[in-house]
Amino acid sequence: MNSFQLDARLADDSIFITTLPLCQIRLINDRRWPWLILVPMVQDAVEIHDLTEAEQSQIATETSHIAAALKAHTNCTKINTGALGNIVRQLHIHVIARNEGDPNWPGPAWGYGERVEYRESELAGIVKTIQKALAGSAELSD
Amino acid sequence: MNSFQLDARLADDSIFITTLPLCQIRLINDRRWPWLILVPMVQDAVEIHDLTEAEQSQIATETSHIAAALKAHTNCTKINTGALGNIVRQLHIHVIARNEGDPNWPGPAWGYGERVEYRESELAGIVKTIQKALAGSAELSD
Numbered sequence: 001m002n003s004f005q006l007d008a009r010l011a012d013d014s015i016f017i018t019t020l021p022l023c024q025i026r027l028i029n030d031r032r033w034p035w036l037i038l039v040p041m042v043q044d045a046v047e048i049h050d051l052t053e054a055e056q057s058q059i060a061t062e063t064s065h066i067a068a069a070l071k072a073h074t075n076c077t078k079i080n081t082g083a084l085g086n087i088v089r090q091l092h093i094h095v096i097a098r099n100e101g102d103p104n105w106p107g108p109a110w111g112y113g114e115r116v117e118y119r120e121s122e123l124a125g126i127v128k129t130i131q132k133a134l135a136g137s138a139e140l141s142d
Numbered sequence: 143m144n145s146f147q148l149d150a151r152l153a154d155d156s157i158f159i160t161t162l163p164l165c166q167i168r169l170i171n172d173r174r175w176p177w178l179i180l181v182p183m184v185q186d187a188v189e190i191h192d193l194t195e196a197e198q199s200q201i202a203t204e205t206s207h208i209a210a211a212l213k214a215h216t217n218c219t220k221i222n223t224g225a226l227g228n229i230v231r232q233l234h235i236h237v238i239a240r241n242e243g244d245p246n247w248p249g250p251a252w253g254y255g256e257r258v259e260y261r262e263s264e265l266a267g268i269v270k271t272i273q274k275a276l277a278g279s280a281e282l283s284d
Contacts, residue, residue, distance in 0.1 A: 046220075047209060047210075047221050048202075049206040049209050049213075056202045056203065056206050057199045057202055060199055060201065061195070061199070064190050064193075065191075071189065077228075078188075078226070078227055078228050078231075079225075080224070080225070080227075081225045082222070082223060082250075083223045084220070085220050085222075086249075089220075104253075105228065106253075107253035108224075108250045108252045108253055110249065110250045111246075111250055
């Protein structure tokens with residue numbers, strides 16, 4: 001895991017929130033939707049099936065944890081999860097809180113319009129709120 | 143599991159391929175992309191975190207199995223997986239074979255244009271080919 005390096009585009013588009021046993025959790029800097037990504041700290045993983053079976057099970061656990069916490073925090077209509085990687089190949093799992101009437105509902109959030117960044121002044125507060133929401137959920141084991 | 147009933151819209155849009163220990167595997171009837179879905183045979187599951195931990199681990203195993211088999215079979219550029227459920231709430235996981243230059247590449251397949259059904263005359267052959275491709279991969283345990 002020591003050689004893991006975050007893709008430069010993911011680093012640019014998102015803000016560090018926390019780490020879980022397998023994944024780095026980051027907030028996509030787009031205020032249109034509450035949108036987190038999980039990036040497994042495994043060098044050269046592109047597809048989910050590139051992970052070991054233990055890692056696959058762990059990423060399922062961590063994705064469910066993040067999805068449940070984001071749903072509880074936002075009280076959204078539906079969680080959307082996905083692993084696309086058509087643009088950035090480094091494996092990353094999206095967890096997005098969706099609501100009826102949000103931009104492009106009921107279509108996907110991916111590839112829709114232009115990213116709208118959070119205001120610099122609000123970002124620290126939002127990051128802290130999300131860190132608290134995730135920490136408030138059940139602990140994860142590895 | 144006995145009370146599981148497939149959503150009517152999923153039934154209409156897709157063709158039965160096989161069952162794995164947890165999920166029914168179906169082919170989306172859209173010839174624009176090779177596109178499978180996994181539907182866990184669990185009544186009233188909407189979000190992945192509605193499943194038990196054992197089921198979450200099993201669905202990760204089955205998704206990876208289907209993704210690896212579809213990638214090997216199609217030799218595609220990238221597998222896209224996702225669980226959206228904005229239209230059909232019954233939990234289902236998409237596994238789509240994507241290639242550079244395919245419709246809407248590198249954007250998502252979901253919600254793009256209109257479904258193009260397979261020809262009636264080719265469907266039986268395609269279903270058999272996919273059944274073979276999935277069966278040729280490693281066995282699954284539950």
